[in-house]
Amino acid sequence: MTTVETFPTLAEAARAMGSGAAFFGGGTVLMRDVNAGDGPQRLVRSADPALTEIRAQGETVRLGAGVTMARILAERDLAFLHPVARQIGGPQVRNMGTLGGNLFAPHPYGDFAVALIALGARAVLAGQGGARPVEELMRERARPPLVAAIEIPRPRSGREFGFLKVSRVKPKGVSVLSVAAFLPAEGGRIRGARVAWGAMGPAPMRGQGAERALEGGELDAATIARAAAQAAEGLDPPTDALASAWYRKEVAGVHLRRLLERMERG
């Protein structure tokens, strides 16, 4: 049996966590288990307005963990995140699903986290100072910490950041895979390449093979071909009803190439 506890502030909610509790955001992941009679013992909610706060100006944007995909899409200053948010779920899920929840949504969900990892986003945890890389939190998905907000560095141009999600059913379908690339350039050369994959491992993860191939190069046909050839290196995709691990590894390079070519065209 699941009980529901609602707290006015996130700090109070954080104190109530533990002992069979799960934090309830948009409900799109947790409520399925509750409906199946397999939910957590306690659902902890919070009506804290900080959870839905958006600071969209400046070099680093800060979004409350309770901000929905639909809210991101409604915010003009967050245009760089729109191609990602648009690919999450259908209209209903985008009205419900939150940024914080997407971080810990199990495979094959969690495509927004893929983009956040590529962008080098950091998570502010409830009741803790500072922020931790989203990438690091992926290792704690079994016991997720309570995230208050996400800080996301804004790409300097549209060409620096790209996201691609591959699904069999359009316009709404879960990921065969998703891939995001953040390629800041200095003097025409890529410095600090970050590539992240979804549905290519137990959790969203960095693609070090592709990153190595891109680092220091120019975003041209030769670099793109090298990155595509090394795309699947170090990835450990699952086999599920959507695709086999073999297929995912085979097509990873194809889709990375398409994404990079799109970014090259700008």
Add this chain to the structure above:
Amino acid sequence: MAKKPVTFTLNGRESAAFAEEGQNLLDFLRRSVGDLSPKYGCGQGGCGACTVLIDGEPHLSCLTLAEAAAGRKVETASGLATGPVLHRLQEAFMERFAAQCGFCTPGMLVSAKALLDCNPRPTRDEIVEALSGNLCRCTGYEPIIEAVLDAAGERARA
């Protein structure tokens, strides 16, 4: 087991009922409030048959906590008609044979209503996108898309 009183607006009318612990909004609307228009399809957020509008936006009522509807405006397909006069979307669905078994229809109707409320003259692609969270296993979607296009056209003329 503790029951929680939930006061909300259902199709423009103040409404109140008791929600059970962890009860979803779909079950609450059907069993506690008595509005049978939203349907239980999958209980997993995959089919959209349970779609209702909360403050004008489509939500999956099966994945919404009943108590989270407190103070909100909930709209369902049973609020579309005005007395015996059907909503233009309902008329268009009839004209276009956009319902066969009818199980997805209430969800389709409210998703379409939410679209037309914020975008009165949608393109075909915008309709497809707006209905992408609602599955239909009978019609092949074409008659539904045509019906929404028709309803949007009428609205523009009206």
